[in-house]
Amino acid sequence: EVAFYEDGEPIIDGESGDLRFRIRTAPHDRFKREGNDLHATITITLVQALVGFEKTIKHLDDHLVDISSKGITKPKEVKKFKGEGMPLHFSNKKGDLYVTFEVLFPTSLTEDQKTKIKAILELRSNYILTGHVKQEEITDKTNHEEFGLLHSPWKEIIHYWFKYILPYMA
Template identity: 80%
Template sequence: MAHRAVKLFFLLCALSYALVTIAGKSYYDVLQVPKGASDDQIKRAYRKLALKYHPDKNQGNEEANKKFAEISNAYETLSDGEKRKIYDAYGEEGLRQHMANGGGGGGMNMQNIFEQFFGGGGQSEEEEERIQKGDDVIVDLDATLEDLYMGGSMQVRLGILIYASNQQCEMLMSSIIVKVWREKNVIKPAPGKRRCNCRNEVYHRQIGPGMFQQMTEQVCDQCQNIKFEREGYSLTVDIEKGMQDGQEVVFYEDGEPKIDGEPGDLKFRIHTSPHDVFTRKGNDLHTTVTITLVQALVGFEKKIKLLDEHLVDIGSQGITKPKEVKKIKGEGMPLYASNKKGDLYVTFEVLFPNSLTQEQKTKIKEVLG
């Protein structure tokens, strides 16, 4: 009877696994590796994704935090030989039952996994240094203040920016879509074998009774020969509202390839183009408005268009002094990864007349004297 119950339990686990596989992503999908991936492939995939989605790099981004938790959970299972076997056979439900019955301990905190992998734990910086990386590719992207304020659409091909008209812009709530054509070297298999993964190994040679000499020898594996081919493909760059000068959008491992190592990264670095009306300082916008002497003395009604063309009242009912600055709260640039905005600062220049008639002088004296 007990034997039948065990068989029934594992059958239910297998069915649950099948349903999970159909309904959602497997741990292999989460780490973007094939089911037969080696331990080294799993480590490299976790390293890349954990750096990309770590909460410290994505503050306020709930989607990234969820992704980081998924990645850490998947890595905790697939990096453990026993857990991985159970997961492969019976899926998440089987793994949960195994853990509930006292197998494998109580699990790990996702931050602890990260710290152990990148320093302060089992994976040291020496292992990080042993992985050679190709060169990073840095592409400068010029964005207008309008782009960074309200979103727009632009295409990039071979380093040339082509802006769409306002009617053609693809407006989004929080980002600009940038379509990029990228060409790079891609490693392809070639006929023959090559020396690879070369390393120094130490061995001892006996040179006499009770006498040994320590020797170092370079040992290499035989790997498939390779060649570089140039390939082009499209990328979509998501530039979010409020990004600052120098802020980067990173595509991990899309840089230059490295033989027997990891590719570098492709980085799009944002630069804000000068604007005719507004100047950006951090999250604030600054502009200068010229008014007449009469307006400065008796007050005025005036509105200005902001970057999304909505109107802001900057009028005054009192006296406005030359170089006076008016602060309008919440009308500046959007804050990155936030619903808040900076402030708008308007500096007033007063336009004085070039000359006055004697009659005008007399009237001014009567009023102000």
């Protein structure tokens, strides 16, 4: 509610009353408002969740917000974009934008696809277990090139993924 004191209709032979407005926020297709923060849910593919993606979303004032990711994005993961929310009243500051990522999984896989995915994931596990790379380094770092993961079996894993699995995912 916003009040404008003494800007309302005057009482007969008296002072002006207060003018009050009650403001309701209309629902939006993409954004939900909580105070000065905005929340949005974005759907990405399983491949995008695993290898990263480049994506922008159009904000309420039509400027683009880069929500790209270079690493793995987990289902229901929430990323905060500072200062991309609604303006704070009587301030230059803004709230934040929180984006929740939904991951679109394939609805079915052939037996051949299942076998290949299993082989890829087992190859990854075996590579980690041999001591070439510590598990924590893989999960905590987003720059996998630093650990040589785009060479030896990783190069093959990526090749298999794009050649044999990705084309068949619906």
